Amino acid sequence: MSSEVSARRDAKKLVRSPSGLRMVPEHRAFGSPFGLEEPQWVPDKECRRCMQCDAKFDFLTRKHHCRRCGKCFCTKCCSQKVPLRRMCFVDPVRQCAECALVSHKEAEFYDKQLKVLLSGATFLVTFGNSEKSETMICRLSNNQRYLFLDGDSHYEIEIAQISTVQILTEGFPPGGGNARATGMFLQYMVPGTEGVTQLKLTAAEDANVGRRQAVAWLVAMHKAAKLLYESRDQ
Helix, strand or coil: CCHHHHHHHHCEEEEEECCEEEEEECCHHHCCCCCCCCCCCCCHHHCCECCCCCCECCCCCCEEECCCCCCEEECCCCCEEECCHHHCECCCEEECHHHHHHHHHHHHHHHHHHHHHHHCEEEEEEECCCCCCEEEEEEECCCCCEEEEECCCEEEEEHHHEEEEEEEEECCCCCCCCCEEEEEEEEECCCCCCCCEEEEEECCCCCCHHHHHHHHHHHHHHHHHHHHHHHHHC
16 A cells, blocks of 8 residues: 555544534545444424423523434533544533443543554464465554555455454353453455455464464454444444
8 A cells, every 4th residue: 555545544634513623534435434423413493301301491401412312401411521532523522421321431442442453463364265374463554444464465354344253262261251262253345346255363372472462452353343333323
């Protein structure tokens, strides 16, 4: 990929919306597949009462719109200002209690898992039904749109084209607990072709820093897949 194309993919611009300042991709086509569109606000004329506690709006009881769901609430039911990175807001924005809880949970992905995905990890990669594997570094692109695989060759998988993400596990640790993650199975579409392509990522067997990094990457990718499916259902 040329540096010019890469820069165009990652370019951002600051825009002002009714909900606040947003740092969005300069080219809409290069937006993050994990992103959410701003909701349409319920019109003021249709908001006579809080949509949570049913309090009547008047001179003392002001109405507020949740920036995540667009519904109308009183101050009591919509008082929290929480980061909403999936909509690219620069500053925390007002959200109802239900949406604020979801946004708080998503913050862990942006604060922790996203950094792991961008840093990458090393896996044995098997494409399709091939019996041969190649050692490759897998990482998420800076604009979050592509999965890069680099070894003797280079591959780019568009995140939005991934249809299946399955964690591969084995055994249970002594004393109970969760099964150990060993790899991941992915299915995806290649634009311009028919059918589904698949690949398998396998973490190295040696118990060292590289393996721990690979397992952390697998867990982060599984979380990313959940956000991806939510974005599609919006």
